[in-house]
Amino acid sequence: MKITKIETKVVEIPVKSPYVFSHGVLKAFANVLIWVYTDEGVVGIGEASFVPGGGVSEETPESTKPMIDKYLSPVVIGEDPFDIERIHKKMDECVPRNLIAKAGIDLALWDIMGKALDLPAYKLLGGMYESRIRATYTLSIDTAEKMAEQALFRKNQGYLTLVIKIGRDPEHDLERLKLVRDAVGWDINIRLDANEAYTPDQAIRIIRKMEKYEPEFVEEPVKRWDLNGMARVAASVDIPISSDESNTTLESVNKILCKEAADIINIKISKNGGIYRSKKIAALAESAGIPYLVGGANTYEVGRQACRHFAVSTANAQLASEGCAPASQSKIDDVTKKIITYDDVGSLNGYVTVTSGAGLGVEPDDEKIKKYSVT
Ligand SMILES: [Mg+2]
Numbered sequence: 001m002k003i004t005k006i007e008t009k010v011v012e013i014p015v016k017s018p019y020v021f022s023h024g025v026l027k028a029f030a031n032v033l034i035w036v037y038t039d040e041g042v043v044g045i046g047e048a049s050f051v052p053g054g055g056v057s058e059e060t061p062e063s064t065k066p067m068i069d070k071y072l073s074p075v076v077i078g079e080d081p082f083d084i085e086r087i088h089k090k091m092d093e094c095v096p097r098n099l100i101a102k103a104g105i106d107l108a109l110w111d112i113m114g115k116a117l118d119l120p121a122y123k124l125l126g127g128m129y130e131s132r133i134r135a136t137y138t139l140s141i142d143t144a145e146k147m148a149e150q151a152l153f154r155k156n157q158g159y160l161t162l163v164i165k166i167g168r169d170p171e172h173d174l175e176r177l178k179l180v181r182d183a184v185g186w187d188i189n190i191r192l193d194a195n196e197a198y199t200p201d202q203a204i205r206i207i208r209k210m211e212k213y214e215p216e217f218v219e220e221p222v223k224r225w226d227l228n229g230m231a232r233v234a235a236s237v238d239i240p241i242s243s244d245e246s247n248t249t250l251e252s253v254n255k256i257l258c259k260e261a262a263d264i265i266n267i268k269i270s271k272n273g274g275i276y277r278s279k280k281i282a283a284l285a286e287s288a289g290i291p292y293l294v295g296g297a298n299t300y301e302v303g304r305q306a307c308r309h310f311a312v313s314t315a316n317a318q319l320a321s322e323g324c325a326p327a328s329q330s331k332i333d334d335v336t337k338k339i340i341t342y343d344d345v346g347s348l349n350g351y352v353t354v355t356s357g358a359g360l361g362v363e364p365d366d367e368k369i370k371k372y373s374v375t
Contacts, residue, residue: 001038001039001040001042001080001081001082001112001116002038002039002078002079002080003036003037003038003076003077003078003079003080003081004037004038004039004077005036005037005077006034006035006036006037006068006069006072006073006076006077006105007034007035007037008032008033008034008035008064008065008068008069008104009032009033009065009369009373010030010031010032010061010062010065010373010374010375011030011031011032011033011300011335011369011372011373011374012028012029012030012061012372012374013028013029013300013331013332013333013334013335013372014027014028014331014332015027015028015029015329015330015331015332016330016331016332017330018140019140019328019329020140020141020142020165020168021140021141021165021167021168021193021195022141022165022166022167022168022194022195022196022197023051023055023056023195023196024055026051026298026329028331029049029298029299029300029327029329029331030050030061030298030374031047031048031049031050031061031298031299031300031303032047032048032061032064032065032068032101032104033045033046033047033104033300033302033335033364033369034046034047034048034068034104034105034107034108035108036076036081036105036108036109036111036112038081038112038116040116042112042115042116043112043115044081044107044108044109044110044111044112044113044115044359044360045107045108045111045302045360045362045364046103046104046105046106046107046108046109046111046302046306047104047107047270047299047300047302047303047306048061048064048068048100048101048103048104048270049100049270049297049298049299049300049303050064050100050270050297050298051297051298056195056245056271057100057271058097059098059099059100059101064098064100064101064104067095067098067101068101068104068105071094071095072091072094072095072098072101072102072105075090075091075093075094076090076091076105081109081112081113081116082113082116084106084109084113084276085276087105087109088102088106088273088274088276088277091105097248097249099248099249099270099271099272099273099274099277100270100271100273102273102274102277103269103270103271103272103273103274103277104274105274106269106273106274106275106276106277107269107274107275107302107303107306107360110124110125110275110276110306110309110359110360111359111360111362112359113359114358114359114360114361115358115359117358118358119358120309120354120356120357120358120359120361121275121306121309121359121360121361122308122309122310122312122313122354125275125279125309125310125313125314126279126313126314127313128312128313129312129313129314129315130312130315130318131312131353131354132348132351132352132353133294133308133311133312133317133318133320133321133324133325133351133352133353134160134161134318134319134320134321134350134351135159135160135161135320135321135322135324135325135326135345135350135351135352136159136161136162136163136191136320136321136322136325136328137154137157137159137161137162137163137322137325137328137342138162138163138165138193138296138322138328139151139154139162139163139164139165139180139328140165140328140329141165141166141167141168141176144172144175144176144178144179144180145179147164147176147179147180148176148179148180148182148183149183151164151180151183151184151188152183152184155183155184155188157342157343157345157346158345158346158347158348158349158350159188159345159350160188160189160320160349160350161188161189161190161191161216161320161350162180162184162188162189162190162191163190163191163192163193163219163322163328164176164177164180164190164191164192164193164215165193165195166192166193166194166197167193167194167195167196167197167198168197170197170198170202170206173192173194173206173210174206174209174210177190177192177210177213177215178213181213181214186214189216189320190213190214190215190216191215191216191217191218191219191242192210192215192217192218192219193218193219193220193244194218194219194220194221194222195219195220195244195245196220196221196222196223196224196245197221198221198222199222199229200221200222200226200229200230200232200233203218203221203222203229203233203237204232204233204236204237207221207233207237207239208236208237208238210239211237211238211239215239216239216240217239217240217241217242217263217264218237218239218240218241218242219241219242219243219244219264219266220242220243220244220245220246221233221241224245224246225246227246227255227256227259227261228259228261230243230246230256230259230261230262231259231260231261234260234261234262234263235260240263240264241261241262241263241264242262242263242264242265242266242293243256243261243262243264243265243266244266244268244295245271246261246262247262247265247266247267247272247281248271248272248273249272249273249277250277250280250281250284253265253281253284253285254284257284257285257288257290262290263290264290264291264292264293264319265281265285265290265291265292265293266292266293266295267281267282267285267292267293267294267295267310267317268294268295268296268297268323269294269303269306269307269310269323270297270299270303271297275306275309275310278310279310279314282314282316282317285316286315286316291316291318291319292316292317292319293317293319293320293321294307294310294311294317294321294322294323294324295321295322295323296321296322296323296324296325296327296328297323298327298329299323299327300334300335300336301334301335301336301338301339301340301362302335302336302360302362302364303323304323304324304325304326304327304339304340305354305355305360305361305362306360307321307323307324308324308352308353308354308355309354309360309361311323311324312353312354324352325340325345325352326339326340326341326342326344326345326352333368333372334365334368335364335365335368335369335372336362336363336364336365337363337364337365338355338362338363340352340355
C-alpha cells in the first residue's frame with residue numbers, strides 16, 4: 001500500500017463560553033484536520049490540535065497547515081502507511097520538532113492501518129488492556145464560589161475526578177481549592193493545574209498550604225524550562241508533581257526523569273507527536289516506575305478517539321484522563337457524526353470507553369467540516 005495524497009483543512013469551532021487558564025482565554029477550537037489517501041482506496045483521518053493564542057505551543061493552525069502541505073507531505077507521499085517508524089524518521093529529517101503537525105499525520109496512519117485490516121487501532125497498539133478510562137473535567141479559572149458551583153454540577157453529572165485550573169491570581173488559589181473541596185466532599189478526586197504560573201518558591205509555599213485538602217497532584221507549577229526549579233518543588237512538597245508543558249519529546253521526558261522533576265507524566269498525543277511517539281514515552285516512564293495520564297488538548301472527536309485507543313491499550317495510562325473525556329471547554333459543535341458527551345460520562349458512572357469501528361472509529365461529518373472550515 002502506498003500513500004498517494006494528503007489534504008489539510010483548518011476547522012474552527014467556537015466554545016459556548018470563554019475558557020480561562022493561566023496562559024490566556026480560549027474562545028474557539030482551531031485545529032487542522034488531515035486526510036491521508038492511499039492507492040488501495042483506504043483514506044485515514046487525523047487531527048493536529050492546539051491551544052491557539054494560549055502560549056502553550058510554538059505551533060499554530062496557521063503554521064501547521066503549510067508545514068504539512070509544503071514540507072511533511074512530500075516526504076510522506078509514496079511511503080507505505082504501515083512503515084510508521086520510517087515515516088516518523090523521514091519527518092524528523094525534514095524538519096525538527098513540529099510535533100503537533102507530525103501527530104496529525106501519525107493519527108491518520110493509525111486510522112489507515114486499522115481500516116486496511118478491519119481492526120480498531122487499539123488492536124495494533126497492544127490490544128485491549130482496560131476498556132474503561134476514568135474521565136476528568138477541568139474547571140476554567142473563575143471566582144472560588146463559581147468554580148465550587150461548577151464542581152458540584154460536574155460531580156452530580158457523574159464525574160469522579162475534577163481538575164482546578166490555577167495560577168492567574170495565585171493569592172486566591174488556596175481558596176479555590178478549599179471551596180471546591182467543601183462543595184464536592186472527599187470522595188471526589190481533585191487535581192490542580194498551574195500551567196507554569198508560579199515561581200518555585202511561590203509554588204512550594206502555596207502547595208504546602210494545599211496539602212490538607214489532599215489533591216491528587218499539582219501539574220506544571222513552574223516554567224516548563226525550569227526543571228531544576230520543578231525538581232526543587234517536587235522535593236519540597238508532599239503532593240505529587242505532574243509534568244505537562246515540560247514534556248514533549250522522548251529526550252525531554254528523559255531529562256525530567258533524570259532530574260526527578262516530576263512524579264507523573266501527562267502525555268498528550270498532540271504535543272507529544274502522535275500515538276507512536278506517545279507509546280515510546282509511555283515505555284520510558286514505565287521503566288522509571290512513573291505513571292502517566294492521557295491529557296487533553298483542545299481536541300475534536302478525532303483526536304479524542306485517538307487518545308482512547310492509546311489509553312485502553314497502555315497499561316500505566318490508567319490515571320483519569322481529560323484527553324479521553326468530552327472536552328471540558330464546551331464547544332458548540334464537533335467534526336464527526338458521533339461524539340461522546342457529558343451525559344455518556346454520567347451513564348458510565350464517570351468513565352468513558354472507545355467508540356467501536358475500524359481504525360480510529362470516527363465518521364467525519366463533511367457538512368460540519370465544510371461549515372466550520374476557515375482559510
Ligand atoms: Mg496541563
